[in-house]
Amino acid sequence: MRPTLPQWSGTLAVKAAAFITVMCCALAALLGVLVHVQVTDQTVGQARDQALQRLEQATERYEAGDPLRRGAALDPSELPRELRDLAVAGDRGTMVADREGRPTMWAAGPADGGRALAVAVDYSQQARTIAGLDRAILWSSGLAIGATLLVGAFAVTRVTRRLHTTARVARRISAGDLDARVNDPRTAARADLPAKVPARPQDEVAAVAAALDSMASSLQGKLLAEQRFTADVAHELRTPLTGLHAAAELLPPGRPTELVRDRVAALRTLTEDLLEISRLDTGRELLELDTEQLGPLAERAVRATGNGNGTEVRVVRDVSVETDRRRLERVLGNLVANAHKHGRGPVVLTVDGPVVTVRDHGDGFPDYLVAHGPQRFRTEGGTRGHGLGLTIALGQAEVLGARLGFANAPDGGAVATLALAAEAH
Numbered sequence: 001m002r003p004t005l006p007q008w009s010g011t012l013a014v015k016a017a018a019f020i021t022v023m024c025c026a027l028a029a030l031l032g033v034l035v036h037v038q039v040t041d042q043t044v045g046q047a048r049d050q051a052l053q054r055l056e057q058a059t060e061r062y063e064a065g066d067p068l069r070r071g072a073a074l075d076p077s078e079l080p081r082e083l084r085d086l087a088v089a090g091d092r093g094t095m096v097a098d099r100e101g102r103p104t105m106w107a108a109g110p111a112d113g114g115r116a117l118a119v120a121v122d123y124s125q126q127a128r129t130i131a132g133l134d135r136a137i138l139w140s141s142g143l144a145i146g147a148t149l150l151v152g153a154f155a156v157t158r159v160t161r162r163l164h165t166t167a168r169v170a171r172r173i174s175a176g177d178l179d180a181r182v183n184d185p186r187t188a189a190r191a192d193l194p195a196k197v198p199a200r201p202q203d204e205v206a207a208v209a210a211a212l213d214s215m216a217s218s219l220q221g222k223l224l225a226e227q228r229f230t231a232d233v234a235h236e237l238r239t240p241l242t243g244l245h246a247a248a249e250l251l252p253p254g255r256p257t258e259l260v261r262d263r264v265a266a267l268r269t270l271t272e273d274l275l276e277i278s279r280l281d282t283g284r285e286l287l288e289l290d291t292e293q294l295g296p297l298a299e300r301a302v303r304a305t306g307n308g309n310g311t312e313v314r315v316v317r318d319v320s321v322e323t324d325r326r327r328l329e330r331v332l333g334n335l336v337a338n339a340h341k342h343g344r345g346p347v348v349l350t351v352d353g354p355v356v357t358v359r360d361h362g363d364g365f366p367d368y369l370v371a372h373g374p375q376r377f378r379t380e381g382g383t384r385g386h387g388l389g390l391t392i393a394l395g396q397a398e399v400l401g402a403r404l405g406f407a408n409a410p411d412g413g414a415v416a417t418l419a420l421a422a423e424a425h
Contacts, residue, residue, distance in 0.1 A: 013153070013160050020152040021145065028141035032134075039133055043126045048094045051107035055092065055119045059109060062117055072119045074111055079118045083108045087116035096123055103127045162205045170212060178220040184209035237271045270388070287324045287399065294321050294420075295351050301332035302349060307340050316352040321420050327396045331404070332356065334393040335416045341389075343414055354420040364408035373406065390416075 058072035068074075075084070078099045086093045087108035094107045103123040111117040165182060172180035186206040241264065248264050251257040295318035302311045332349070335358040339347045343360030350357045374390035390406075393416075397404040403419045 011160070012163070013156050016156040017149065017153060020149060024145040024148050025141075028145060032137040032141055035137060036130075036134060040130055043130060044096070047096075047105040047121060047123055047126050048107075051094050051105045051119055051121045052092070054121060055107040055109055055117070058117060058119050062111065071121065072117070074117055075115050076118050076120070078104075078120070079106060079108060079116065083118070084116045087111075087118070088114055159205055162209070166205070166209050166212060169216075173212075173216050173219075178216060178223065181213045181216060182209035183213070187213070233274070237267070241268050241271060274388070288326070289322050289324060291320055291322050292325050292328070294319050294354070294356070297325060297328060298332055298349055298351050298356060301329040302336055304329065305333045305337050305340075307336055307347070310340060310345055311336055311347045311349060314348060314350045316350060318351060319353050321354055323400055323420065327400055331393045331396045331400070331402075331418060332358070334389040335418070338389050338393075339414065339416075356418045356420075358416045358418075359409060359413055361413040363414075364412065365406050365414045370406050370408060 054072065058068055061068060061072075062074075078097075080095050080097045083093055083095045083097075083106055087110050090110045092107070092109040094105060096103060096105055098104065099106075099120055103126075105121040105123045105126075106118055107121070108116045108118040162184065166184075169180045169182045184206045186203065187210045245261075245264050245268060248257070248261045251260065295313075295315040298315075299313050302313055305311075336347060336349060339358055339360035339362075343362030343364075345361065347358070347360045350359070369390070374394055394404050397418060400420070405417045405419075407415045407417070409415050
């Protein structure tokens with residue numbers, strides 16, 4: 001099984017910090033190795049040249065028969081074996097080794113009788129210099145990595161904060177707040193500049209924010225135009241429909257008259273529904289709150305639909321709620337009417353505290369409705385209706401601050417659940 005990583009490990013800031021740390025460590029290691037190798041080669045080279053120069057001087061004194069100076073000797077016991085063998089073989093060489101606990105640069109060459117002439121040069125100062133350089137490289141690398149991390153974290157945090165703001169605004173827009181805007185300061189500053197003044201380049205986050213604001217403005221404009229069109233059409237239809245209804249009442253009794261009156265009533269209902277949806281879309285509906293007993297209110301809503309005889313009302317636990325009675329009755333009435341129109345009996349309305357469920361025993365809600373909620377002017381299977389009843393119920397529930405959900409029962413039938421936001425005590 002793959003280990004489960006914590007949620008914070010997937011954030012952009014953590015990934016950027018990890019990337020910056022790895023790159024800083026790699027760069028510091030590379031530069032440190034290069035500096036160490038360069039300085040060490042230079043130091044060792046200088047010490048080697050000095051040792052070989054002294055070996056040359058010692059060889060001249062030895063060949064001239066003069067006594068050797070301090071630091072030069074024939075076959076000294078401290079001479080490394082590898083360097084001794086090289087000198088005995090007739091070659092010259094150098095090697096760094098310890099002598100009496102101190103680092104020493106040895107230089108050795110051949111002498112008469114298969115012996116080795118060696119010179120020892122103190123290497124302590126050079127060794128301390130290289131060790132100090134290594135410590136300086138480590139400390140400076142650590143400080144550079146820390147400073148780079150701080151600067152990188154500051155820069156990345158500014159970017160991620162702007163990205164989080166953009167994502168939060170996008171979620172508000174998807175939730176229905178079409179007035180939400182990012183208003184990124186870089187975008188605003190760019191827009192306020194005169195046309196002839198060159199602006200600094202816009203970064204990618206500002207471009208995304210500007211695109212989101214532009215999309216939200218365009219979407220808001222289109223939705224407002226659609227709402228105005230729907231409201232205007234519904235409003236204009238009310239007057240001719242009122243006259244048509246009055247004219248239909250004057251027709252002589254008969255089957256054609258019943259059909260005309262039925263269609264006129266359907267048109268009037270559709271017009272009123274469109275007007276109600278238009279008011280809900282504006283988001284300016286005002287609540288008239290009062291304390292109501294939920295059980296009796298549900299019974300009144302069922303009777304008002306004309307389906308009281310075909311609907312069973314069960315009150316498991318009655319409560320008092322602070323709500324808008326007219327809107328709540330509208331929601332419950334639409335749910336019951338939809339259950340009778342598109343489902344099959346028995347239809348059961350259950351009150352269990354602040355939660356009300358309406359269930360039928362038909363084929364259940366369509367898959368699209370369960371997944372995405374009701375959509376106006378969409379119905380399944382050629383059933384009668386315009387898809388506005390559940391849309392109005394959902395809109396009124398949002399005005400009430402309640403949560404309306406749609407599901408299908410495991411044993412068949414549609415289940416609509418209305419959870420009121422608060423319970424009065």
